[in-house]
Amino acid sequence: MSEPLVVVNCKTYASASGLASTALVDALAKVNSDGVRLVLAVSAFDLHALATAHPRLEFWAQHLDPVGQGSYTGWLEPETAMERGASGTLINHAEHKVDLDHVERLLGQLDGRIQTCACAADEAEAKALAGLAPAMIAVEPPELIGGDVSVTSADPGIVQDTVRLVKDINADIMVLCGAGVKTGEDVNAALRLGAEGVLLASGVTKASDPAAVLQDLVDGARGA
Numbered sequence: 256m257s258e259p260l261v262v263v264n265c266k267t268y269a270s271a272s273g274l275a276s277t278a279l280v281d282a283l284a285k286v287n288s289d290g291v292r293l294v295l296a297v298s299a300f301d302l303h304a305l306a307t308a309h310p311r312l313e314f315w316a317q318h319l320d321p322v323g324q325g326s327y328t329g330w331l332e333p334e335t336a337m338e339r340g341a342s343g344t345l346i347n348h349a350e351h352k353v354d355l356d357h358v359e360r361l362l363g364q365l366d367g368r369i370q371t372c373a374c375a376a377d378e379a380e381a382k383a384l385a386g387l388a389p390a391m392i393a394v395e396p397p398e399l400i401g402g403d404v405s406v407t408s409a410d411p412g413i414v415q416d417t418v419r420l421v422k423d424i425n426a427d428i429m430v431l432c433g434a435g436v437k438t439g440e441d442v443n444a445a446l447r448l449g450a451e452g453v454l455l456a457s458g459v460t461k462a463s464d465p466a467a468v469l470q471d472l473v474d475g476a477r478g479a
């Protein structure tokens with residue numbers, strides 16, 4: 256079984272973007288994450304600087320577009336993201352929805368060179384995405400995102416059902432859950448429900464001591 260995964264999504268939080276991202280990631284890099292796979296999904300603007308400063312950490316893009324190199328002003332083009340240090344990407348996040356065709360074309364273009372974590376609002380969307388065989392699917396009920404109640408307590412059934420439905424379609428797809436995840440106990444609960452990791456943001460980006468929160472999250476993943 257692979258290491259449990261903790262993905263921290265920096266979104267566009269001021270505390271986790273631009274110059275602030277340097278201080279944040281410097282602090283998070285000090286966390287002892289042995290035995291846990293830690294990933295930071297960062298702003299495209301920050302990717303290169305962070306990946307260069309922390310070659311041992313894993314950085315993902317928050318979104319990519321299935322476009323080539325050329326006449327695509329303003330799009331997030333995958334080859335450059337990879338060259339600049341992205342080892343994976345989120346796609347179809349609740350805050351950046353795309354259609355299934357976008358996901359399918361992106362997966363085809365990446366061709367497994369980096370991992371793709373497709374986000375789903377519910378079981379039905381997770382099922383549809385599973386048919387496209389991304390490396391991971393993260394189920395996140397939109398109404399719980401940014402809130403104080405973890406999906407693992409508010410709706411444990413959606414985690415269990417998503418794991419079952421996705422694994423029935425393709426057992427190789429890792430299933431994560433997210434929304435409201437803030438503590439090691441939340442991570443522990445996610446793993447007990449069958450998820451292989453968590454996707455979270457505000458628990459770390461809004462914390463007064465982000466490194467302490469991340470240490471707790473990682474310890475929770477280890478304790479499962």
Ligand code: G3P
Binds near residue numbers: 264348400401433434
């Ligand atoms: O991408 C993670 C996310 O949407 C969940 O956000 O703030 O509820 O951890 P948050």
